[in-house]
Amino acid sequence: MNRSNERCVTNHSGVWTELIALCLDMLRTLPEHPEIRLLNFWTYRGGGKTTFLHHLKAALTVPEVALVGLWDAAVSEVQQVIQEILCAVEMSSHTKKVVLLDNLDNWLRAGDGESFFEFERQLVLPLLERRDVLLITTAQIPVHQWREYDVRIHQENHLIRALNKAEVTHLTETWALDANWLFEQSLGYLQILCWLQQEPHLSEEALAQRIADYFLSAFSPMVRELAAVAALLPSFDVAVLRDVLPAEEQETPEGLYAVYIDRIRELIAAGLVAWDMRMGAYHFPNATLRRLLARSFQICHRENFTRVHERAMLYYQAEARRPGYLHYTLVSALYHMASFQSAQADGDVGGSCKRWVQDHISLWAGADWPAVLQAWQSGAGDKTVNEELQALLGVEVVDEITQMLTAAQQGMEVTQ
Amino acid sequence: MSTQAYPWIARKVADEIYEKVITADNAPVIYFIQAPAGAGKTFLARDIGVRLGSPTGYEPSRLGNVTWSGILDVYDPDTNSNQGIERRLIEAFSHTGLEFEAYHEARSMYDVWFKGGIVGSSLEDQRRKVETAFAEGLKLASAQQILVLAFDTIERLESALDPLQQAQADSDTTAVMDWLIFQITRLEKGAVLLLGRRASRFYQKLCAALAEARRPAPRSFDLGALDAAEAQIFFADRIQRYPQLSHLLDEDLQALLLERTAGNPLLLDLALLSLLESHDPGSVKQALAEPEGIRAVERALLSAYMNAFKKSERPTLLRYLALARNGLFPELLQMLEPEHATALIAELQTIEALPFVKVRNISVAVPGQEQRALRRTYFLHDAMYALCDEVWLRPEQVVRDSRRLVDWYDAQAEKQPEADLWVESLFYRMRADPVAGYQWYLQQADQAIRSAHTGLDMRLRDAMGLFLTSASADTAEDRGQLLSSPIDRNNIAVLMPNIFDDFRLDSAILWMKRYMIRGKTEQAVEIGDKELSWVEEQFRRSPERYRLALAEFLLWYGQATMYGYEIDKALELYQRVIDLLPPFSADESLKEVLAGLNEFERWRLSLVLGRTYNNRGYAHWMYKGQYHLALQEFQQAVHLFRMADLEIKSLEEELANTNDNMGRVYAILGSEFQAIQLIKKGLEKREALGLNYRVALSMNSLALALNRLGRVEQALKTIEPALIHFRRIEVARGIGLGMLTRGMIYRNMAEMYDELNISVEEALRYTTVAETDLKEAVRHFSEFVKEPIREVQARNEMACCQRARYLFLRASAAMKNEQDMALVQGRAYFRQAIELAHQQNYIVDELDSMQDLAVLLTRAEQYDDAERYLNVIRSKIPEQYVIRSGHGLVEIAVAERVDAFYKLLGQVELLEGAIVYARGVHLARERGLSDDKRKQPTRESWIETARHYLLAVSYFSHYATETFVRSLTFERIYKRFEDCDPALIREITQVYMPQWMADYKLPEALVRSLFQDVFGLFS
DSSP states (O other): OOHHHHHHHTTOOSSSHHHHHHHHHHHHHTTTSOSOOEEEEEOOTTSSHHHHHHHHHHHTOOTTEEEEEEEETTTSOHHHHHHHHHHHHHHOOOSEEEEEEEOTHHHHHSTTSHHHHHHIIIIIHHHHHHSSEEEEEEESSOOOOOOOHHHHHTEEEEEOOOOOHHHHHHHTTTTTSOHHHHHHHHTTOHHHHHHHHHOTTOOHHHHHHHHHHHHHTTSOHHHHHHHHHHTTOSSBOHHHHHHHSOOTTOSSOOOSSHHHHHHHHHHHHHTSOEEETTTTEEEOSSHHHHHHHHHHHHHHOHHHHHHHHHHHHHHHHHHTTOGGGHHHHHHHHHHHHHHHHHHTTOSOHHHHHHHHHHHHHGGGTTOOHHHHHHHHHTTTTOHHHHHHHHHHHOHHHHHHHHHHHHHHHHHHHHHO | OOGGGSOOOOOHHHHHHHHHHTTOOSSOEEEEEEOOTTSSHHHHHHHHHHHTTOSSSSSOEEETTEEEEEEEETTSTTSSSHHHHHHHHHHHHOSSSOTTHHHHHHHHHHHHHHHTTOOSHHHHHHHHHHHHHHHHHHHHHHHHSEEEEEEEOTHHHHHTSOHHHHTOOSOOTTSHHHHHHHHHHHOOSSEEEEEESOOHHHHHHHHHHHHHTTOOOOEEEEOOSOOHHHHHHHHHHHHHHOTTHHHHOOHHHHHHHHHHTTTOHHHHHHHHHHHHHHOOHHHHHHHHHSTTHHHHHHHHHHHHHHHOOSOSHHHHHHHHHHHOTTOBOHHHHHHHOTTTHHHHHHHHHHGGGSTTEEEEEEEEOOTTOSSOEEEEEEEEOHHHHHHHHHHTOOHHHHHHHHHHHHHHHHHHHHHSOOHHHHHHHHHHHHHHOHHHHHHHHHHHHHHHHHTTOHHHHHHHHHHHHHHHHHHSOOOOSSGGGOOOOHHHHHHHHHHOTTHHHHHHHHHHHHHHHHHHHTTOHHHHHHHHHHHHHHHHHHHHHSHHHHHHHHHHHHHHHHHHHHHTTOHHHHHHHHHHHHHHSGGGTSHHHHHHHHHTSOHHHHHHHHHHHHHHHHHHHHHHHHTTOOHHHHHHHHHHHHHHHHHTOOOOHHHHHHHHHHHHHHHHHHHHHTOHHHHHHHHHHHHHHHHHTTOHHHHHHHHHHHHHHHHHTTOHHHHHHHHHHHHHHHHHHTOHHHHHHHHHHHHHHHHHHHHTHHHHTOOHHHHHHHHHHHHHHHHHHHHIIIIISOOHHHHHHHHHHHHHHHHHHHHHHHHTTOOHHHHHHHHHHHHHHHHHHHHHHHHHTOHHHHHHHHHHHHHHHHHTTOHHHHHHHHHHHHHHSOGGGSOBTTTBOOOOOTTTOOHHHHHHHHHHHHHHHHHHHHHHHHHHHHTTSOOSSSOOOOHHHHHHHHHHHHHHHHHHHTTSOHHHHHHHHHHHHHHHHTTSOHHHHHHIIIIIHHHHHHHHTOOHHHHHHHHHHHHOOOO
């Protein structure tokens, strides 16, 4: 349990309301129509897992629901937890029962995950069979590793998102700090808010360094390096990593994939990175975290920041020459172009990006225009990328590019 | 390995095929099984193989009297060539070890030939012998057993064809498709399973060939979706293999899966794996309900692999499998991942069980060992490649990553040059850099063709064809028939959009070269005729892009035309090549131009222009008698080959070839030093390149030059080893050339009996030996190798033998009858040579034979007949070549001048002098001015003879070196005039000679130096 986060938001309601409502909705279906009986809420370190559970706990104080208890897999043995929960559930006479378990993924990570599977077999299955228990867990990652069919079909994963601006304003109204500044600095990430509450005079550089240290300290230097650089890319693959993060100083001949995939695997295991099926690339599922790390990198490694964006821009612009793959590459090409030029304070960023699209649009005959437009309008599936693009290019330019792409799509439809 | 280790697909049709196969001991049974990707074709074949005792179906096996070939996948590097398939079938079917003995002999002979640089129809005939011997081997093997041959991925056979071949109706058994059809039509019993996606062209061709061979038509099957019973077995099998599925696969989901996958087993397996890997049946069900459901499920599977966080080996390996289209194997992984290789190699074995992974033992060459070894090689299923290209890989990424694969192949090829490595690397080269890869292909194909390495040539062509299929627009309505990759389509569209036109054009060029190297000139000309307008159209559309390619097309078209003896048309085509490339002709601009070109362009430019000049030189020399012009052309060719400054085998070979040609021409002109040196230079180059056959050809050239220069004994010593080599390797053209040369040498030796200090009897024996050789040469050039120019030469030489014989018989006072026989025979041979030369429009050879005939007639004292021929010769030579009173010799530019005419006119004058002299002797005898003891012509005849000799010397001097002229004339003039009255000689030299020289406007120095020694009067 993260005590500092907990302290920071104690006695404040009005955050993550939709997630809490979701839990309450699920509870309502018990025991007659329980489709989902296992909810896992996940976010990275400092993202508010424990805090969320405490909020939830407070919200669950309704008469027909028994909150059986809150356990933490990070500090307890699996058998002990199983026994305690089974016993507590058995003792409860309420028609609806809720069990809270923090840090479930700790058991999955330990050894070959046997504790996790014991938990599934000995506790989750019996609880699901009862139909009157809602099991709510938290983890750093979405948990998909369930072996039992009955578990799989009755479980869901949900991200504990960063707080939005209204939530931050609401949360910090008693802090005597500028809510806008707090949101801008923290992007609504709970841990950062707590630091700022405790050390409001923390310099930009110190905060940037602390962000990098806090989020990446668990990794080896090489994995840290990759994570820090990858955070600059809305989506990435080994090929672009090879460009932006060349392993030049190795004594032995460099491997083509393994060294990168191995490092990415650690980040996947930690919940920092995931493969995005729609984009066919890796990404940070927690966009706020990506942006925090990116900003940290920009402040701590300004020159490298520009270089990475330049190389990524060149890579994605080269990829974007192929119309058949444009829906995968257009957003990254423009994102890095804009970031590179912006970092260089290089004139009219929006104008250059618009010109680049104008110059290339005639070469993109045969592109999957609906997919391209969708990728562009959704920030390649990450709305924060859209926000960043709007900030970098200007809303007008973003709209103009949208119009150009729409016109190309319509042109294609007419041709067809 | 247990068959249970494989996810099996039970098919009812397998039972039917199996029953038929094991009883196929009468007529052969051929199954043509077509199906989209993933329908389970390979599993069907494996099923049959396993029933026949093969552990996994891939390996050959024997069950009772039925022998299974194993599955030969024509996509695999070791079975995508005729020789590769032959090797595998022999391993499977040779029971006694003797069935394929004749094949081995024919194949060894073929290998020796092409490695030695033998090309042309002889080699092509030998290649046909190889395939026929193989068919015979199969027949012998099938006498004792029922052979079952299985070929998978047969659609590749037709997608490997180049555009030119696709348009050709004729079969070409150098290509695997036609070779296979050839073998199938010759099978007398046994069974053949042909499995693949849609391959209509192959099917139609096979049906036509079988019908022509009066064999039963193939049984065609479309392997469709699993039917209800098959599906039930399928699901039961998978649940047994993956017990977790028992919870996941309820009946509803099974039905949904069957509907969404259209009963395609691979898609079903992928969906089931998605279930197992993603741990999310809800989302799988949800995805399946969508219109594009199955694709979403496939993507989910890949996503699950990528998000697996326990081990990184599997996602890493799957990426490599997607990238390494020609197979992944431990050595390659070792290079690609030096630090992680051990773990990755271990993981390779664990992924064998995945339904979309194919594992095969590929036969590969091992550095330093003769015996090939089996290498366990891993592939993805075809359908999986398409999916990975769409989901995992990106075009630019593939460009970059493919370079690493090319590096590995290059490193291996450096250790041990091996055709497999070149062929396999081509796909990656095309991906890494299509422009450079394509240029590399053209260079390798050129080298393979010129060294008659047909197997390599065809495999490279196939690999290029397959790549282009992969880069072609996706026209298949059914995804299961799709052979193209979005990666390659997109890369080619951006990096080399013209490649399809380029390939068509270059295919035409390559096929012309192939046909010429196989001695099939007519087919080469046909291609030139047919494709020229299209090629010109490309050039008009994009002159800069296609300038050099059009030039190369015209060069080979011209060469084919020249080999077809349309010399003037060929020269026109060569001229077009030169006109197309005007800036490159002048020295300075050439240097500049070459400096601005990449290595390939320098090579191509140098080769095209150099070869064009060489060919022009050859045509001018061989067919036009323009020796000096030929030399100029050869010099230009040498210059161009050198200017490229590239150490490339093809250019070295071209240079050696041109050196040899130049040497031959210098020999005609009597430039001994240049002739010998240049031919030896060519010979050394060919030795260095290891081209034994070509070395022997150089020795033949050297012997010819030595013979022409009068060094007959040395010539004989030189031709003997060459001839032994030709005979040993049994190349008809080589033997023909060797016999012709040796015949010429013996004939010359006979005629030089005096200088050689041999008896007339010995000389007569030489003529007999010579005639024997020459007759064999005629036989070779008329029956085995159609080369009319050589036949003309051989017949002319045979006639010359009779002519010499006639002389010796007369000198030895042989029976009149015998003398007459030699005369008649000589005349007959000369007539044959003249007629043949006339038919072929070889004017120089025709006149040369007439002149030789006139010599014979003169020796027979048939002066009127002889003069008639001399007059014909004169009439056929244009006036400007003739020395005329008051005009002298008109100076003709080298480009226009036919040097052979001067030689002929010199010979005519020399012979005319002899006739005048002989007639003068008769006249003097009639007038009582001379007697039998002291044969002296009349005074007028002496003077007229001297005039003819003066003209002869003048003609000879106009094209040949002084030394050579002396060797041609000195002896005759000296011998003729040694008995002449010194007073008359003084009068001739002091009165007549100056008059003639003034009248004919002859250069004094030229004539003085010759007559000075003969008459000794000018000093």
